[in-house]
Amino acid sequence: GENVEQHPSTLSVQEGDSAVIKCTYSDSASNYFPWYKQELGKRPQLIIDIRSNVGEKKDQRIAVTLNKTAKHFSLHITETQPEDSAVYFCAPAVAPGAQKLVFGQGTRLTINP
Amino acid sequence: DSGVTQTPKHLITATGQRVTLRCSPRSGDLSVYWYQQSLDQGLQFLIQYYNGEERAKGNILERFSAQQFPDLHSELNLSSLELGDSALYFCASSISQGAGETQYFGPGTRLLVL
Numbered sequence: 001g002e003n004v005e006q007h008p009s010t011l012s013v014q015e016g017d018s019a020v021i022k023c024t025y026s027d028s029a030s031n032y033f034p035w036y037k038q039e040l041g042k043r044p045q046l047i048i049d050i051r052s053n054v055g056e057k058k059d060q061r062i063a064v065t066l067n068k069t070a071k072h073f074s075l076h077i078t079e080t081q082p083e084d085s086a087v088y089f090c091a092p093a094v095a096p097g098a099q100k101l102v103f104g105q106g107t108r109l110t111i112n113p
Numbered sequence: 114d115s116g117v118t119q120t121p122k123h124l125i126t127a128t129g130q131r132v133t134l135r136c137s138p139r140s141g142d143l144s145v146y147w148y149q150q151s152l153d154q155g156l157q158f159l160i161q162y163y164n165g166e167e168r169a170k171g172n173i174l175e176r177f178s179a180q181q182f183p184d185l186h187s188e189l190n191l192s193s194l195e196l197g198d199s200a201l202y203f204c205a206s207s208i209s210q211g212a213g214e215t216q217y218f219g220p221g222t223r224l225l226v227l
Contacts, residue, residue, distance in 0.1 A: 034215070042220075043115065043218040043219060043220050044156065044205075044218050045115070045218065046215050049215070051213075089155065089156060093213055094213070095213015101158065101216065103155050103156040103157075105154075105155045
């Protein structure tokens with residue numbers, strides 16, 4: 001099965017700075033790479049995803065970059081704001097076909113004012 | 114609001130008891146996934162149903178079972194509860210049975226076993 005690791009496990013940045021979270025996976029067949037955000041006490045929500053036919057995708061202040069050769073993808077948040085404080089999970093998968101998502105252990109991002 | 118509903122929101126029970134958690138997927142979604150999230154832990158996949166049939170199993174204990182009904186709502190049954198079963202239980206839904214579709218999570222049921 002898929003082995004997924006996220007780094008770092010905790011990240012603290014100053015408001016306005018950038019944050020980068022990396023997700024490493026083991027299954028070379030993975031072709032779907034989502035990032036979920038979970039605010040304290042709330043449900044996980046998909047914030048951005050990418051498929052293996054593209055190397056980068058951007059949506060306002062967040063972006064995801066993919067390195068299929070090295071089997072990792074990263075979440076980039078620029079101009080961080082207090083509302084970006086949350087736990088972020090990656091969940092690479094093989095699509096279609098994979099029956100479940102294997103989530104990384106999560107990265108707790110804290111934005112300091 | 115994701116469109117996925119879960120009841121109850123909170124549940125407090127004693128060890129050895131049995132509880133049922135309920136999930137209604139988004140309109141049109143055929144897949145339901147169940148996850149367990151313990152304190153400061155990640156999301157552990159338990160089980161998936163698609164259109165009434167079990168499709169995938171994760172680290173689900175034998176004391177736990179689930180089913181999806183013809184109206185597509187799903188129930189997760191937890192029996193012989195232990196202290197370690199205290200956790201947040203999420204269900205999620207998606208349109209298809211594959212994992213490459215966006216999963217929409219419900220608000221969760223917080224279970225406390227005393």
